[in-house]
Amino acid sequence: MAIEKQVVRYGPLKDFIAQGVRVGDTIHLSGQVSVDAAGATVAPGDIVGQVKQAYANVAEVLGHFGATLDNVVAETWFVTDIPAMMKQGRAVFAARTEAYGGPPDTAQTLIQISALFQPDLLIEIQCVARV
């Protein structure tokens, strides 16, 4: 069954994955991490900085679809060390609120996993958006 996909593909991984795929009114985003446009890790060892950069990347992908963080309906946080993150919980959630421009209207799942695809990454955020 043929479907019409709008595919956003850029950056160092563009030969392997799409950063986002839209069909109809739903956008699925690839998990976003704290890397810059060249693929270098931003804020290694700093969970607050990594949350900020990951959301900056989410916003960038959404921007390619003409969408913003307001369009996110669900996010899954895959975190390597929840207790360490929670020690800075206030700053972490403040960074999230700032990224969204207010308390986010999004469902959330928070999971501690063994590792991400680079050892210096502390969080990966997977989002679904509606437009």
Place this chain on the structure above:
Amino acid sequence: MAIEKQVVRYGPLKDFIAQGVRVGDTIHLSGQVSVDAAGATVAPGDIVGQVKQAYANVAEVLGHFGATLDNVVAETWFVTDIPAMMKQGRAVFAARTEAYGGPPDTAQTLIQISALFQPDLLIEIQCVARV
């Protein structure tokens, strides 16, 4: 792009997350765990009891949208110890069947993760529902 979200938000985490977000005919739920309305863990150390409470919480969120477990199309089980769970596999899946009121018509993914956001939690269930 403005969208119309129906947002369900209550309980001890209501300032941080929505328990569920509906846009159109799809509801994304936050991961549900074995906690009660006050945020206290129910059935610590008891996987069967935690499955029951997690589904009770799923049902409660869905109820706010006028939906039930019949509306769930996909669930991801994030479990801290699959071998331990499987030792009580019959009781665990019986609890799931009872929650759904019969063999559930839902896709499932079952993953063992390192930890959940409280150390006494054994399972988190993330659901997508259609209405």
Place this chain on the structure above:
Amino acid sequence: MAIEKQVVRYGPLKDFIAQGVRVGDTIHLSGQVSVDAAGATVAPGDIVGQVKQAYANVAEVLGHFGATLDNVVAETWFVTDIPAMMKQGRAVFAARTEAYGGPPDTAQTLIQISALFQPDLLIEIQCVARV
């Protein structure tokens, strides 16, 4: 709220899970692993072989809906050992490209988890498809 689900259910786990559920234009698939129709593990210890078999299983589920891998919009890879996988990264991604018949237009999330539901499984792939 009653919805019309198209449910695909077969194989050794058919009493417990649906392999896929379609409502409207969206199909949610259960996480697919490297097992054959009888439930036996294919290619134990071989990540490339397991990727191939997991995608063969994804394609089989989709086929029951009249869909193909072209319909996949998002995939989450749950992998037990990313560094080990990356040592064969070229072959792994070649197997994925071959399964899709070209560079896939799909969002991807890649997570290292503690374990899957059988100890000889190295990867589980969770897909969402649109039709």
